[in-house]
Amino acid sequence: MKTSVERLTGLFVELTKRSAGLQPALTTPNPPTDAAKPELAAAQPSAPLPVTHATRGFDFDATVAPADVVTAAEIMDREGFAIDAVTGVDWIAQNEMEIVYDFFHPTEPVRAVVRTRVPRAEPELPTISPVFPGANWHERETHDFFGIRFAGHPNLKPFLLPEDADFHPLRKDYQP
């Protein structure tokens, strides 16, 4: 069975449904308002661009609950996707951390993105490195830069940063 955007959408129906209550307009970035008033910031979502390869650089975009990222990775693995990258975005105004999983397909022209959000105070979610061993390094890097903890990760020590680093430079409140 060939992988396509329609097929992926079908496979992700349950997962995206479960993430529905997670947070409104998950791809909405910080509106340029006072960071001290997060409730004001979250109240004005702007319409995200449509997801097509020509406009965004990927064909499929799914938001799942943090607990479901392993299930999502397993779906991508079964569909024959390869791990592209794992990274974070610090949405400080909404007091959340976004984790973005990129996948590319070695033989089909489908580029997929899976994302989730965790609270900034408790940035923890399960690791997908048992499914994609390549995620090991990407998650370590994300832990370095954002302090996001990947539960069950075999080796979450500083990677690109010095071995005694206790800071997370891509957090928006990081002061050098």
Add this chain to the structure above:
Amino acid sequence: MITSKESLAADSPDHAPHETFVLNLGPQHPAAHGVLRVLMTMDGEWIQRAEPIIGYIHRMHEKMGENRTYAKFLPNTSRIDYLSAMHYTHAFVGAVERAAKIEVPIRAEYIRVITSELNRISSHMVWWGALLLDLGGFTPILYAFDDREKILDLLEGLCGARLTYCYYRFGGLCNDADDAFLNGTRDFVKHMQPRLKMYRDLVTDNIILRKRLTDIGEISAELCRKYGATGPVIRGAGVAYDVRRAEPYSIYPRFDFKIPTYPECDSMARYLVRMDEMEQSLRIIEQALDGITAGPVMAPKVPRVLKLPPGDTCYAVEAARGRFMVRIVSDGKDTPYRVKLRTPSFSNLSLYEEASKGMILPDALAMMGSLDLVIPDIDR
């Protein structure tokens, strides 16, 4: 090939305790071609575990992306993989152009393709010379740098830089290609074709090289998929994955070129993929030189200070080492909210620990050479 287990059976009596020792390769080791450290647990000559330790030249490009405007970050892109600078700049300007809906004039696209492919050849020439140097053949690197010099001279005449070009701009190029460049490129193609044939005769078919690379350093297609390895590594595992085809960008769909693949999965397959790729790059350059027309090289009315619409945009290119992707997250201001750089060397090296298990040290170093690592590209 003798495996670790067989060697133990042959070397030591059944009850003799055997010891392992730790070998620290790098961070200053000639075979790593940069500050890469590999912590190896050795069982005699055999590798039990080889853990790459990276970050020695980490410069936090991604943070720099967040505290300056899009145009000010542009020169950084040439400094991530300094051997493949054109491709990296291409991905960043591509992401900005995609988000801001800037249309690039066709002449600029042609020149981008020509310079990108020239850059691919010059990068592969460095890899080729360095790999053979690692394997003990000194002469080829002199030939390789001779060819590469011609490319660097051409690109220097075009944009003033020999390595960190920063030649592409949002909406086009910083200046037009003159006849000296176009004619010089034509001459280079004529020069390079017989050179590649000579390299095949003198080096590729050399029995010593064959014995060092053939059937050694297996990296399967499945391993590539699980680790996200791309470029010549995945194509050396028989998978025709090339971003120029998988996610067509610029005007690559206009050109007729093959994606060289070899199904053997060994170091030799990755070697042959790169050698064939240079021929294909020459084919693309020839077609582009035939097809190029006069016209502007900058899109009209690109604002000096760009503000991208909110949201995230990705742009991937086929760099010399594989898939390079830029993800820009914008919140509508004049600086990016987040810039993610997905580099091929990072993913290609991440499989090293698994792939090098049970290999003897010299073979593992030959395999590392066949991955074509650029350390600043890993560390960013």
